[in-house]
Amino acid sequence: QSAQVMDSLGADILRLWVASTDYSGEMSISKEILKRVTESYRRIRNTLRVLLANVADFNPEHDGLPIDEWLEIDRYALARTQEVQADILALFERYEFHLIVQKILGFCSEDLGSFWLDILKDRLYTSGTHSTARRSAQHALWHVTHALLRWLAPILHFTAEEAWAMFTGNEDDSILFHTFAQLPSVDKAEALRHKWSMLREVRTEVQKSLEALR
Secondary structure, three states: OHHHHHHHHOHHHHHHHHHHOOOOOOOOOOHHHHHHHHHHHHHHHHHHHHHHHHOOOOOHHHHOOOHHHOOHHHHHHHHHHHHHHHHHHHHHHOOOHHHHHHHHHHHHHHHHHHHHHHHHHHHHHHOOOOOHHHHHHHHHHHHHHHHHHHHHOOOOHHHHHHHHHHHHOOOOOOHHHOOOOOOOOOOOHHHHHHHHHHHHHHHHHHHHHHHHHO
């Protein structure tokens, strides 16, 4: 059956199913389960496409900004990435892969897709190419992409390898040659996370009210 899944859906879908299943209990597989796994995979892949598209013209050596010059929300995004990475590394130590997958999916859909990337769209597409507003966002995105690809490498090897080649522009440099990202420190990171966590809660409630009015 595994060969059939690989032939029809690809090896990374099978890998994701294995990683997302709690191996301490019964491991079930069905068309419905694989459908949900495929949807999760697409969410991750679509997130990577957005990240890669928005750092395609960014070179940290020439275009980077000191972190204290970034916009506050971009510094928060990096601080949040550090927090998620600490959780993920601890889970890797305990071989709790299904919880790692949950963390990654939550990061892609909630921290990035529903929040930060949603807010960044206008700034990235309307700000001047070399403006502080755009370079701040791109530099933060560059670090987030580094982190996310390395989280994915042990689970979605083929996808991470493909994305890494696009990200680095070097097909000879396998992502498996690298360890997890060493993210730069953010000043007053804990205070930033607390402040923006509250703002996100308020934003969620406001969006609910706006949706009801629509």
